Amino acid sequence: MSAIKIKENIYAVGAIDYDIRTFHGYETPYGTTYNSYLILDEKISLVDFVKAPFTDELKSNIEEIVPLSKIDYFIVNHIEPDHSGALPALADLVPNASIFCTANAQKGLKAYYKRDFDCHLVKPFETLNTGKFNFTFVPMPMVHWPDSMSTYLSEEKILFSNDAFGQHIAIAEAFDDNLGLDRLLERAGDYYANIVFPFGAQVQKLLSQVSSFDIEIICPSHGQILRSFVPQMVEKYQRWSQNITDENRAVIIFDTMWGSTEIMANSLLDEWTKEGKHVELIDLRKSHISYAMARLLEAKTIAVGSSTLNNNLLPNVASFLTYMKGLKPKGRIGLAFGSYGWSGESIGQIEEFFNALGFELLPSRKAIYRP
Ligand code: FEO
Helix, strand or coil, X not given: CCCEEEECXXXXXXXXXXXXXXXXXXXXXXXXXXXXXXXCCCCEEEECCCCHHHHHHHXXXXXXXXXXXXXXXXXXXXXXXXXXXXXXXXXXXXXXXXXXXXXXXXXXHHHHHCCCCCEEECCCCCEEECCCCEEEEEECCCCCCCCCEEEEEHHHCEEEEECCCCCCCCCCXXXXXXXXXXXXXXXXXXXXXXXXXXXXXXHHHHHHHHCCCCCCEEEECCCCEECCCHHHHHHHHHHHHXXXXXXXXXXEEEECCCCHHHHHHHHHHHHHHHCCCEEEEEECCCCCHHHHHHHCCCEEEEEEEECEECCEECHHHHHHHHHHHHHCCCCCEEEEEEEECCCCHHHHHHHHHHHHCCCEECCCXXXXXXX
16 A cells, blocks of 8 residues: 555555454454554654565555655554564664663563664653654553553544554555444454453553543554544443443354254244344354354353264364453353263363353253254
């Protein structure tokens, strides 16, 4: 892509990755973007970077606006390689630029890239003046890694939020109004469920810390820049980070050996639909575990079904449950179901995962051979 003007003297200069289909186990069917932002002032700043293979695209986008050598400050909000990948090359090309980051970021950069970076380590709410602009740094550890921070540009009311409020979608139009609210929140929910879910308390802290800021635009490090739907996105983050769910919404997630557990899943679907619940049925033979994860973001009740195979769970279900356990949804109701021939361990194993997550349990459902 080319550089995109956000406001006077503020540009998006990142890259679009149309091809990526997996992010450490999270399926990304629509690709993603690695957003980077160039801010022109008496001193010139670059906020966030791109994944290493997109370094030339970043450089070219910057040089549409200013020579690379004119950059004074590199603001590193997060060191995960999808954002910091281009930093080593840029630090070599612009050795006089100062790197602003958290202490954890400096440690992580050294450990990952096996080299020392000379960094200015920011303190919480420290401000950097670049002329007419002031940047305020707000550490947000674990949203998404210990090093993460967001950066607020007060004069332009812009929050550079890094992974927070991101969405995995590759689209050349940079702004949320092009995408529309429903699609935006669908992609943001998918991202939240698969990336941010374990860190609700940290998201709550971030929302509280930035609540005193006047925010007109949110520039995340993935996906669309938010200018039309900021309040709606913040409201969703409030709900998701507090694990607020819809009592009337349920998901049924299953795999089946010879169709019996599928019959059980369908009868549960009929039963709950007749009760007036909004129910989604997800067959793990056809849908990825990260799709299933996103569907349960606002659901109160989660049914998981597996036939027993060799005294164990079917592998797709084991994979989903392991993935869900790491993402730590809270305050849910769980129902385990499945068919078996002679031993039937799958039900208890599903319930072990539910118990580890603190779910309230509904009575399980078992069927010998055929329901
Ligand atoms: Fe988009 Fe945590 O990196």
